[in-house]
Amino acid sequence: MKLTDKTLPLELTRITTIYVDTEDRMGLVGEDEIGEHQKLWLTQRLLNHLVEKLLDWLPQTHDGIQEIAQQVAQAKHEPEHPVIASSECLNWLVHEITIESSKGVMGLLFKSDRCEYVAVVRFNEISLRQWLDILFRQYQYAGWISVDWPSWFVPAIELDLPEGVAVH
DSSP: OOOOTTOOOEEESEEEEEEETTTTEEEEEEEOTTSOEEEEEEOHHHHHHHHHHHHHHSOOOOHHHHHHHHHHHHHTOOOOOOOOOOTTSEEEEOOEEEEEEETTEEEEEEEOGGGSSEEEEEEOHHHHHHHHHHHHHHHHHHTOOOSOOOTTOOOSSOOOOOTTOOBO
16 A cells, blocks of 8 residues: 555554564564455564553553553453465565554554555554563564563463464
């Protein structure tokens, strides 16, 4: 999708987050409300900055309250079928992420170089905590240690994920 004056960003309603070790980067396979797919690629450097901003967006409270809120969000995470990109779907590298926040909802606006492609994903506090849990697990799987995850951010449920599994 090309961004023009008349075109809005593609609103992704479901995403699956994957780590691809041969490319050492994360992929977001997204689906919009009519079933169209795109695969967005994110570098570790870009994700490191994003994770810090996502953690800052959460309510700033005592670590014990944060830990409980995180565990509640993780417990509410319902398993879903992964979003699977077809070989024909659009693949693009994210160069910039803009964070928008309004009424308890965070929107992440992913942009390609020169904003040729744009997609948005929206999170409330619970879904953001769930996605942070997924990112944390993917960081562990990837061996990425560059984010200083807060002490309260410890997965409540340890998953023994087989190699190369996608988490969504």
